[in-house]
Amino acid sequence: GQQVQQSPASLVLQEGENAELQCNFSSTATQLQWFYQSPGGSLVSLLSNPSGTKHTGRLTSTTVTKERRSSLHISSSQTTDSGTYLCAIERSSGSWQLIFGSGTQLTVMP
Amino acid sequence: DPKIIQKPKYLVAVTGSEKILICEQYLGHNAMYWYRQSAKKPLEFMFSYSYQKLMDNQTASSRFQPQSSKKNHLDLQITALKPDDSATYFCASSQDSLGRNTGQLYFGEGSKLTVL
Numbered sequence: 615g616q617q618v619q620q621s622p623a624s625l626v627l628q629e630g631e632n633a634e635l636q637c638n639f640s641s642t643a644t645q646l647q648w649f650y651q652s653p654g655g656s657l658v659s660l661l662s663n664p665s666g667t668k669h670t671g672r673l674t675s676t677t678v679t680k681e682r683r684s685s686l687h688i689s690s691s692q693t694t695d696s697g698t699y700l701c702a703i704e705r706s707s708g709s710w711q712l713i714f715g716s717g718t719q720l721t722v723m724p
Numbered sequence: 725d726p727k728i729i730q731k732p733k734y735l736v737a738v739t740g741s742e743k744i745l746i747c748e749q750y751l752g753h754n755a756m757y758w759y760r761q762s763a764k765k766p767l768e769f770m771f772s773y774s775y776q777k778l779m780d781n782q783t784a785s786s787r788f789q790p791q792s793s794k795k796n797h798l799d800l801q802i803t804a805l806k807p808d809d810s811a812t813y814f815c816a817s818s819q820d821s822l823g824r825n826t827g828q829l830y831f832g833e834g835s836k837l838t839v840l
Contacts, residue, residue, distance in 0.1 A: 647828075654833075655812060655833065655834050655836075656831065656833050656834070657814065657831035659830070662828065700767065702767075705769060705782075710757060710772065710816070710818050710829050711757075711769045711772055711782070712767075712769060713769070714766040714767040714768070715766060716766045717766070
């Protein structure tokens with residue numbers, strides 16, 4: 615079945631540094647999403663990027679569909695960026711049945 | 725204010741008992757979902773409902789039964805609880821069940837279940 619692998623598993627940065635998170639998936643995805651999970655557990659959708667490059671605020675995602683990989687770049691990290699970043703692809707075409715990776719736990723130190 | 729309300733936030737149950745997790749969304753969405761996050765495992769899709777009809781069930785066990793009394797409600801009944809059912813259960817919703825390039829998926833805060 616479809617699988618999603620994220621790396622690194624954890625990342626520690628100093629405030630102001632940039633972060634690069636990777637997501638590799640096992641089959642072609644027509645929907646790829648990045649989510650943020652707070653230390654308290656709540657989940658928020660960051661952006662949807664099935665292909666190409668998308669920007670929102672300090673976040674940039676680049677997905678190369680034929681290579682089955684996506685990255686999430688966080689620029690000028692802040693302590694409030696600390697949490698877990700999850701990559702997810704769809705289970706079946708066009709639906710919200712997502713398959714999630716295990717996430718990258720980001721810690722930004724002051 | 726949270727737009728997807730899950731109750732209770734925390735619950736402890738004994739093996740063999742039954743619990744109901746409540747989920748209400750106030751986003752006017754037509755599709756609702758349950759996901760589960762066990763310790764050290766990725767978030768896992770369980771069910772999807774669209775217009776109160778079951779669209780997909782990826783949960784092998786019949787002990788997990790979603791219940792939709794209204795379009796904006798999707799409760800989850802779990803019977804004959806086992807310690808392995810311990811997890812945080814997340815309710816989610818979307819405008820419709822076809823998410824490709826449209827809208828986004830919204831999650832509730834989760835209900836953390838511990839089965840002793």
